[in-house]
Amino acid sequence: MLALIFNGGVKLVSDYPAPRAKRGEALVAVSVAGVCRTDLEISRGYMNFSGVMGHEFVGRVVDGPKAWVDKRVVGEINCICGHCDMCKSGLSNHCRERTVIGIDGRDGALAEFISLPVRNLHKVPDNVDDEQAVFIEPLAAAFQVVRQVKFSRRDEIIVLGDGRLGQLVARVLKGHVNDLLLVGKHADKLIAAEKQGIQTCVATDFVPCKRAAVVVEATGSSSGFELATRTVRPRGTIVLKSTFATESGCNLAPLVVDEVTVVGSRCGPFPEAIRALSKGEVDISALISRRFSLREGLQALKAAQDPRNIKVLIHVQK
């Protein structure tokens, strides 16, 4: 099958062996997939991954348990053992033995087919189209912020980073607080957020003053983290949404002096993301910057590296 793989370098191959659905798994024909910042990091060697890249996708089940065949689905990315201490304590996203599609020990979604455990699947409502459905995984990650951090409607919340994840986090938080600000470097991306009623500020005009109850760090840079420590109020919370692929210098003293809490935040609840899209509570239309076919996979990755683009989609099946 056609697949975009990483194996020391990124390659588009046409003869990658198509997966088969093992017991408890479903074989999914991928319709549309998204390119995520993590994919770009993997293309630079993050996680020492090798195999088919990609973890954001929507597709149709073509083989597996009868109840799932022909259903339009998205899939959670962590494939779990179900037996370890994490799984048993309800933290299966942190399964000690997990594989993660397109990230860790398991082929991903930038291919014609992907096989994954049935328990990872979620049906997509008819009124959520394929391009919206690709956002379910990152939107779920955005909802995780609301799950992990306690705040009140009157709290001041600042999201740093106008990229894919910052945009989604801001859209989710908009419904929960009155005083929300998205800080970013790109005027056109900020306009996309403003159109959703989100207040924004260009980074060069932003003056941090340790007033925000919650700061969401979604820039993926150590300078973003440093800015977060100067933006959050004493006893406030910084939510870290971005993984840093490289060792980065950072000064943790302000966390101690100001007794700040830092909360690492990764995957989130798919059902909440699906419901929000289905009810039209979150509008992602302005976030799609470029569309490619899988055959144009290498160009798609390149486009995703361009900071002017927010989200790059790959249409796998026509």
Place this chain on the structure above:
Amino acid sequence: MLALIFNGGVKLVSDYPAPRAKRGEALVAVSVAGVCRTDLEISRGYMNFSGVMGHEFVGRVVDGPKAWVDKRVVGEINCICGHCDMCKSGLSNHCRERTVIGIDGRDGALAEFISLPVRNLHKVPDNVDDEQAVFIEPLAAAFQVVRQVKFSRRDEIIVLGDGRLGQLVARVLKGHVNDLLLVGKHADKLIAAEKQGIQTCVATDFVPCKRAAVVVEATGSSSGFELATRTVRPRGTIVLKSTFATESGCNLAPLVVDEVTVVGSRCGPFPEAIRALSKGEVDISALISRRFSLREGLQALKAAQDPRNIKVLIHVQK
């Protein structure tokens, strides 16, 4: 008066102007003071402090409101405005306008006299001697861990660092959990903890395996923080007790992947520390390594830099 000051460099001076108690303040004749790691950092330029060093002390009130005169006291280190948003929201330790004795904008305790607001004072019970009383400030900081972090008696907790603060934190936590381990580099310091019934492990024998619900980072080094990220379990908590004076390289990606919470922790509740010492619940006797007079202040600072010493005390008044 005799005072150990920092002014670009550390100096012992005999003609430092003695303070006078302003309105709402008490003048305290210092009996015994402790040397803290923060003092060592200040001696290297931390906080750009200048003035009398030191913030751990016990003394006797010699001037001020009648009710306080002649009382044996310790003092909280944050001198607050009482009017800012932090003070009004009950977070006066984070007062926006605060001065901090011996650390930020206010003379400290390594001198014959110190003046500080009466509201900062706590009386010392008769059964807590001067050398114990010097530990009230750092012991309160240790109690802050219990205040800030939720854990159950069955949770595994690991304290990294066998220095002054790690020792105190372990002594406080001992009463709260069954599964406590203190990890340090110095056999003799670990023995001091073992004598208090605290299980210990030499750092070279310690194998981190992401199992601890809570890890308290009290090494004050970036390598300690890195070790903490490999010791804490997914969704666990790292408590940062040490300020780092210098920019340090650190990789924050594990915090995101494992959804770890990092809690910065600074000053704590004096009443709890006083009660614990008065009731004999915490034994600090084995922590005093060296004693000096104020005239030997420079030697005292030097001794505090020696990793073999746990706590160095300075007897100011004979």
